[in-house]
Structure formats: C-alpha cells, structure tokens
Amino acid sequence: MFIMKIYDELVARGLIAQVTNEKEIKEIINSGNATFYIGFDPTADSLHVGHFMALCLMKRLQMAGNKPVVLLGGGTGYIGDPSGRTDLRSMMSPEIIQQNCNCFKQQMERFIEFGEDKAIMVNNADWLLELDYIELLRDVGHCFSVNNMLRAECYKQRKEKGLSFLEFNYMIMQSYDFYHLYRNYGCNMQFGGDDQWSNMLAGTELIRRKLGEDAYAMTITLLMNSAGNKMGKTAKGAVWLDPNKTSPLEFFQYWRNIGDADVLKCIRMLTFLPLEQIDAMDEWKGRQLNEAKKILAYELTKLVHGEEEARKAAL
Known part of the structure; x- marks a missing residue:
C-alpha cells in the first residue's frame, strides 16, 4: 500500500x-x-x-x-x-x-x-x-x-x-x-x-x-475565496477561535455558508480527512456540495471547539 x-x-x-x-x-x-x-x-x-x-x-x-x-x-x-x-x-x-x-x-x-x-x-x-x-x-x-x-x-x-x-x-x-x-x-x-x-x-x-x-x-498558501478576498471575515469582523468572541455556532455557520467554489478547497487545506475521501468529493454538485459544507463546518468546529460543540452546532 x-x-x-x-x-x-x-x-x-x-x-x-x-x-x-x-x-x-x-x-x-x-x-x-x-x-x-x-x-x-x-x-x-x-x-x-x-x-x-x-x-x-x-x-x-x-x-x-x-x-x-x-x-x-x-x-x-x-x-x-x-x-x-x-x-x-x-x-x-x-x-x-x-x-x-x-x-x-x-x-x-x-x-x-x-x-x-x-x-x-x-x-x-x-x-x-x-x-x-x-x-x-x-x-x-x-x-x-x-x-x-x-x-x-x-x-x-x-x-x-x-x-x-x-x-x-x-x-x-x-x-x-x-x-x-x-x-x-x-x-x-x-x-x-x-x-x-x-x-x-x-x-x-x-x-x-x-x-x-x-x-x-x-x-x-493564503486562504482566499474564489473572489480573491481573504477568508475568515464576516459582517461582524474576523472569525475568532475564542468562543466568547465567535461562538461555536457562529463559527460552524461561517463554514456552513461559504461559497460552492470554495468548499472542497477548504476541506482539502484545513481538515485532516484522508485525501482519498476528499478526492472522491471532487465531482460533487448541487445537494452534494451542501453536504460537503456540513462536513467542513463539523470537522473545523470539532478541531477548534471540541466534538460536543460541533454536534450541538450541527443540530
């Protein structure tokens, strides 16, 4: 292997x-x-x-x-x-x-x-x-x-x-x-x-x-979206890792709502999911991309805030 x-x-x-x-x-x-x-x-x-x-x-x-x-x-x-x-x-x-x-x-x-x-x-x-x-x-x-x-x-x-x-x-x-x-x-x-x-x-x-x-x-590589802007910003400002500044739910929702063109790139760059699993998502479209956003949001919230907070945010 x-x-x-x-x-x-x-x-x-x-x-x-x-x-x-x-x-x-x-x-x-x-x-x-x-x-x-x-x-x-x-x-x-x-x-x-x-x-x-x-x-x-x-x-x-x-x-x-x-x-x-x-x-x-x-x-x-x-x-x-x-x-x-x-x-x-x-x-x-x-x-x-x-x-x-x-x-x-x-x-x-x-x-x-x-x-x-x-x-x-x-x-x-x-x-x-x-x-x-x-x-x-x-x-x-x-x-x-x-x-x-x-x-x-x-x-x-x-x-x-x-x-x-x-x-x-x-x-x-x-x-x-x-x-x-x-x-x-x-x-x-x-x-x-x-x-x-x-x-x-x-x-x-x-x-x-x-x-x-x-x-x-x-x-x-700098984390940029498909429009060429730095990611990690919202209308309220930066997306923080401190739960008192950006709650786990807000953190989850940021990733849950990113653009279709950015989701697989973010999964590849930021999560620890196996590359084979990510490569299999390359052909995903429509509803499948929506599912990919849930996966991204869950994995990153789990890394930053722990599995329990990720589960609560995903409900």
Whole structure:
C-alpha cells in the first residue's frame, strides 16, 4: 500500500506557495528532521481563522515527526508587521501585548502538543527587548541591502501611503528572530503566510552571511475565496477561535455558508480527512456540495471547539 509522504501531502492539499530549496526541504520534513518555527504577533486577544491554517500546518508536520517552535511576537508586536497593510498598525501597550500573548498560548495548547522532545513555545521579547541599538547595527546592519528591502513585497502597499522607519525595521527584527532561533534552538526552517516571503528570505540570508549555514523557508498558501478576498471575515469582523468572541455556532455557520467554489478547497487545506475521501468529493454538485459544507463546518468546529460543540452546532 502506497503511503504518501508529508511533503507530497502538503502539495496535494494545496498548502505550499513558495519554497527556497524544494529538494532539501522535502527531504528534511519527510524524514522528520525539521525544527521549524512559525511566528504569531499578538495583535488581538484571540487567534483567528488565518492563524488556524498555520496551526493546522504545524500539527501536520508534528504528526510527521518534525519539531515545531511556536514564536510569540511579544517583541515584534511593539513594531507591527506592515505586510499586506495600507495603514499603520495601532501601537499597543506592553501590558496589552503580554495579555494577548497569554491568550494565544492558552488557545495554541488545544492544537499543538507541547513538552519535552515535542513542541516548544518561545517569546521574541526575551531577546529583542534586550538588544542594544548600536550593537545591533554593527552586528547585522551590513547584512541588509536597503535597495532590496525597498523592493520587498511586504512593504509594497505601505509605500503607497508612506512607510515609516518604525515599520521598515520589521524585516530586520523578523530576520533576527530566525538567526536567534537557528543559533539557540537548531531551528532550520521558517514557515509562514505567503505575504511573509521577503521577510523570510531576509532571515535565511542573514543566517548565511553571519554563520555560513543554510536555513530554509516555505510559505503557506493564503486562504482566499474564489473572489480573491481573504477568508475568515464576516459582517461582524474576523472569525475568532475564542468562543466568547465567535461562538461555536457562529463559527460552524461561517463554514456552513461559504461559497460552492470554495468548499472542497477548504476541506482539502484545513481538515485532516484522508485525501482519498476528499478526492472522491471532487465531482460533487448541487445537494452534494451542501453536504460537503456540513462536513467542513463539523470537522473545523470539532478541531477548534471540541466534538460536543460541533454536534450541538450541527443540530
């Protein structure tokens, strides 16, 4: 019986957008030798659907024997990621940043298995807030080309309205995170949303220039609907993972009511149903697509809120 390797499964589920070195990445994660990180900036007091996709990727890779490093952005949260933004993010107080980090931590423990020889959680405030500015400039400043930074996709939209020097530093901070995690935790890969690509490349380049070592980056396909808009938004705002902000019933109904053109893609990308089962749904139409939406809503509500809440929401 043919057993699909994890990298091929990620491809088949449509999860991979860009990779730096496909052959090497494929070999490392298929053999369970990746120590990889995904960063989560604490921009709110709950994770949302966009984060959920990254957590699912983490879970898949952990199940294949790889070691996740969850990076809470307690330090980068002081700056704010300009990627995909047309305006400056609101500045948060240190107290709000810490409170949001605590909320993220509690929610993540539902998805990822933490513990000795399992996943670890770190907070970049522990090293970024201790950096000396002049020392940092002397240490890594020469590794970054301003010309390359200005061409980066992550700054594109911000340049139209004016890119602040504060935001311009975000790439350096994210790159430094990768460099720090590589040196101190043996973290050889970074995964993230496709809008993070230029930041992630900068991190691999910093490691190469400072340490003469290879590190790798892979971006996840952004969760977009057939109209080209980011999914996980309603008239009320974001679809949150916190049941006090988006109830299990509202969460279920969001997925139950997505467009016909998006349902099978979402089942493939977000659920843990076997690919053979999903492939058999490819020819479904009409009422069958309605059934597929119920399956999607149930599976995702079960993952986020537990089986009992999924059953109640499905009634």
